[in-house]
Amino acid sequence: MSRIAIPSLAEAPVETHATLEGVAKRLGWTPALFRFMALSPNTLAAFVALSGTLSRTLDVATIESMGLAVSEDSGCKYCAQSHVFLGSWLAKLDTGELDLNREGKSRDPKRAAAVRFAKAIADRRGKVSDEQLADVRAAGFTDGDIVAIAGLTAQFLYTNFMSNISQVELDFPDVAPAHA
Incomplete structure (x- = not known):
């Protein structure tokens, strides 16, 4: 069990919903780690920007x-x-x-x-x-x-x-x- 409560999509801060929905569209669900990072909208935004950009650097x-x-x-x-x-x-x-x-x-x-x-x-x-x-x-x-x-x-x-x-x-x- 997680040591910090992981929000559902509905419980996550509103400003993270579009990002979380985009992840769900790509994978078929919203992984718990993304919902955890959504507790800090800037942290989630930073991670998504970093990972999205770096995903294009190597195969x-x-x-x-x-x-x-x-x-x-x-x-x-x-x-x-x-x-x-x-x-x-x-x-x-x-x-x-x-x-x-x-x-x-x-x-x-x-x-x-x-x-x-x-x-x-x-x-x-x-x-x-x-x-x-x-x-x-x-x-x-x-x-x-x-x-x-x-x-x-x-x-x-x-x-x-x-x-x-x-x-x-x-x-x-x-x-x-x-x-x-």
Whole structure:
């Protein structure tokens, strides 16, 4: 049970209704974590703006793989399940790939480098080594991509913190991932 009361859509502040309805239209329901953030309309607006913009920086498979790895390390079951759901639904990642992502790995060498780098950013609070920068660059990521990976990692930690603080109940479905 959540440690902070999660409002229903009707109970959420009026200024968040359009945002929450947009999320429901896209996913088919309004996840509890969005309704939790709606308790602070500016926090929800900031998250939606950040995540919407960052979703266009890298391919969805890389984004969801990094999100799963960072969320596993943060001990955020809610966010990990959300990345399993989105990774299987949007990126068509299979169970084997998702299992590797949980461990900070990937079958795809370029994606594996991004996942390792995102984990390093989260684990080291951004104080990555020259070797870690060289590794992600050697995989083909530009400096702009490195900035995007850092931004996405901050986004993942943002939701990890929100979920871990509230202990919101898991409402992302268990999805049978697409087979590769």
